[in-house]
Amino acid sequence: MFSIRRYQDSDWPAIWALLHATFQTGDTYAYAPDSSEAAIHTAWVELPMATYVACAPDGQLLGTYVLKQNQPGLGAHVSNCGYVVAPAAQGQGVASAMCEHSQQEARAMGFLAMQFNLVVATNQRAVRLWQHLGFAVVGRLPRAFRHQRLGLVDALVMYKELGV
Numbered sequence: 287m288f289s290i291r292r293y294q295d296s297d298w299p300a301i302w303a304l305l306h307a308t309f310q311t312g313d314t315y316a317y318a319p320d321s322s323e324a325a326i327h328t329a330w331v332e333l334p335m336a337t338y339v340a341c342a343p344d345g346q347l348l349g350t351y352v353l354k355q356n357q358p359g360l361g362a363h364v365s366n367c368g369y370v371v372a373p374a375a376q377g378q379g380v381a382s383a384m385c386e387h388s389q390q391e392a393r394a395m396g397f398l399a400m401q402f403n404l405v406v407a408t409n410q411r412a413v414r415l416w417q418h419l420g421f422a423v424v425g426r427l428p429r430a431f432r433h434q435r436l437g438l439v440d441a442l443v444m445y446k447e448l449g450v
Contacts, residue, residue, distance in 0.1 A: 293337035312434025365397035
């Protein structure tokens with residue numbers, strides 16, 4: 287079992303290690319593989335409305351996610367999230383639980399919908415999970431992601447109304 291809670295400053299070393307390793311692969315996130323720790327801290331902790339962590343009972347980091355407005359102003363009623371699961375925790379329901387948690391948190395913050403702007407189409411595991419959780423593919427962006435191994439691949443825009 288695991289729990290999901292708000293980020294604490296003491297979580298950063300474990301989050302940075304996870305994010306750095308994930309972004310270096312260049313296959314699921316648009317962050318440059320050589321992004322600095324300071325840049326990722328700004329993007330993952332300082333700019334979002336909230337950052338969360340999923341932890342095992344012993345405190346080990348299993349995953350993390352951010353919750354923010356998808357757009358400012360007249361688009362601020364739609365939320366956006368990004369999720370990363372530790373490789374050792376994949377297949378244990380962490381991403382699913384974080385996504386469900388994020389929807390509850392988004393509703394509590396008054397968001398009416400959630401949108402994922404750049405789901406890499408070759409990340410079929412994520413696409414299937416988001417669809418299973420009620421997200422629809424509402425757009426395909428041809429060759430919008432520069433995959434480190436596969437070159438230019440499509441990205442998907444996925445959307446779900448939160449029923450607030």
